[in-house]
Amino acid sequence: MRTTPAVKALGALAHEHRLALYRLLVETGPDGLSAGVIADRLRVPPSSLTFHTQALVRAGLVAQRRVGRQLIYAADFAAMNDLVVYLTENCCGQGKVACTPACNPALPSAAARGLAKRRSA
Amino acid sequence: MRTTPAVKALGALAHEHRLALYRLLVETGPDGLSAGVIADRLRVPPSSLTFHTQALVRAGLVAQRRVGRQLIYAADFAAMNDLVVYLTENCCGQGKVACTPACNPALPSAAARGLAKRRSA
């Protein structure tokens, strides 16, 4: 079965270690953190940490770059926004007002080119 | 390892059938749809469909109610909003969610080239 970008992103976040890692990167901002620092903070062995960082990178939620001998990971905020938009899309058929606890505030409508149906590795 | 509510919710959405099902329910609104109708729309055998609806119900994203001899499933919009808020929490070190659309000052690559304001971690 074909795995869509949105499912990849959700699957990448659907693990304690990776969600903690992602939230750590969201909190940190564009500067990001090195793999070593992350492994230390999350108390995860290096080889396991690699497994999880790669899951996030493959899903497009986290970007990787090299600085010296370290690999730095940082959250991709646009990807997260795309995901959020996708989840709340067409809420209640977008015409009705019946969404009791308020469907969603206004969010960037970048879903078109985002997580919707794009086909990529 | 303890599985937090957020991870349960993300895991519940991290599957093609369940994401399609959830989005179908989001689009449908509070009235919801019966298991049979859902199975028909998603082209999933009844026993498999049950497996997936239960995953969403267990995660708190979908509510179940009986009407006659049918079981109706409907999205829980408050749960989705909670999840979205949780994902964007503490964005860029700020204590609010208000940065959600704006929390995209620059991607790490751009930041590394000095195209954006640098923040120390």
Next chain:
DNA sequence: CCGATAATTCGACTAAAGTCGAATATATTG
């Protein structure tokens, strides 16, 4: 009660995720 409809549970199976030590690659420094 009976027969039909609606959906779930059960069971057996296959596929995929997750873990982590040891070996390996990559980059820096002297």
Next chain:
DNA sequence: CAATATATTCGACTTTAGTCGAATTATCGG
């Protein structure tokens, strides 16, 4: 180049997710 720091890949393993036919429970109309 050699020694060191940083991180990944590999391999072997355990656990969990997912699939779906067949049997089972629940409900309705007569």
